[in-house]
Amino acid sequence: MIERVLAIETSCDDTSVAIVDRSGWVHSVVAASQDLEHELYGGIVPEIAARNHSIALIPLIEEAFKKAGMSWSDIHGIAVTNRPGLIGALIVGLVTAKSLSQAKKIPFLGVNHLEGHLLAPFLKDSQYSPPEDFGYPYVGLAISGGHTSLYQIKGLGDYKVLGATRDDAAGECFDKFAKMAGLGFPGGVRVDQLAKTGNPEAFEFPRSMIHDDTFDMSFSGLKASGQRMLEQLGPELVQEQLPDLCASFQEAIVDVLIAKLDRAAKVYRAKRVILTGGVSANSRLRARAEKWAAEKGLTLVVPPIRYCTDNAAMIGYAGVLRMAQGETSAMDLGPSPQALTTDFK
Structure with missing residues (x-):
């Protein structure tokens, strides 16, 4: 066994x-x-x-x-x-x-x-350890540098993809903005840190597809908007206003993620939701998700950062x-840059 x-x-x-x-x-x-x-x-x-x-x-x-x-x-x-x-x-x-x-x-x-x-x-x-009442089914938002997707999880091996980003992942968007702003790599953590002392309403950034009648997302427009904003301000003003820029850019991503999670929870009448993936370590996303879940009476589980x-x-x-359950792999198993068609519905 x-x-x-x-x-x-x-x-x-x-x-x-x-x-x-x-x-x-x-x-x-x-x-x-x-x-x-x-x-x-x-x-x-x-x-x-x-x-x-x-x-x-x-x-x-x-x-x-x-x-x-x-x-x-x-x-x-x-x-x-x-x-x-x-x-x-x-x-x-x-x-x-x-x-x-x-x-x-x-x-x-x-x-x-x-x-x-x-x-x-x-x-x-x-x-x-997870809450005692946590179990299947639940809705999950997986967010990282390579993936940003919403799932309905009914059991082991029973996963339905509800929606995903049509272009850039949220984590990639964070990292690219940080690189353009001169914050280095990996940038998501540094954006999060600077945003804590910034005003999330200081700059206006787009929230693509936030009101779209699907579970899909898009962050390429936000990334392009961030680049234009940084170029318009110039190096000196960017440095002066970095906390506000980071807070405003971060808020745009978080707004979209929470909106899509909220829609999925409503449509699938979920009582339990999770955040997972590297971007779920973002402090603003965690705080907003906790507030949202408390208001909706939902059980939110976010694993520790590790x-x-x-x-x-x-x-x-x-x-x-x-x-x-008896599953094993054969010695001819190879690597794949993508999931198998049988992995998700």
Whole structure:
């Protein structure tokens, strides 16, 4: 019986390893950030990401075992992200998982990175556990640098895509604005920090599709508007008004996300909603979502930041649940930059 797995996540630029059991308990989760390596280029360089994964992964596996106080005899399977993501980065994790699977004679399973995000609220550790009344079904908003989508989650493997961004992801929009404003990479966190002392009504930015009769979103127009605003103001005024610019730009993104989440909750009569993905770490989005949920009488679950950003714990939980049902992957499993057509409805 599959009760506990070692999990590997290398879909983008963060290398992460975790040990997770079927109850969702995270025995250990460790990670290596590559922010400093990519900052020079103002964005993620796939080749650099893959190389750094290959350097960090084995030491992280050893650290995960040490932190959990476990050995390979405690592990019944290996869960690894194989889709969607950067191909070179995924290959490192997938080849490592296959090699360990053969060496240790235990099964492995390729996991959809987005499924991990959608199940992250169920994770548990000594500082976090979901509310007692949390369970299926629920509506989920997954927001990151590569994805911004709304889902209805009815159960394990039963996910319906309600809507998504038609162009840029919210996280990408944050990072590009930060880069144009000279804040460096990764920029989303820095926009959030500066916005705390700014006026969100100081500048007017577009909120594309906010009143559209769908669950879809668009952020390319906002990004273009941000670029024009920065160019019109010029370097000196931009620096003087950075907090207001960041607060106003951030508010435009948050307004759209909350509006779409509200519409989904109404249409699907949801009693439970989640925020997940790296952008759900944004303090303004969390505060607005908490206020909205309280006003609507909904249960809102937002995992702690360590389980919102890319992490192996969420991959381990999705993997151990599926492996407990008898699912495994064959040695010819390959990486994919996209989800499979069978992953979502």
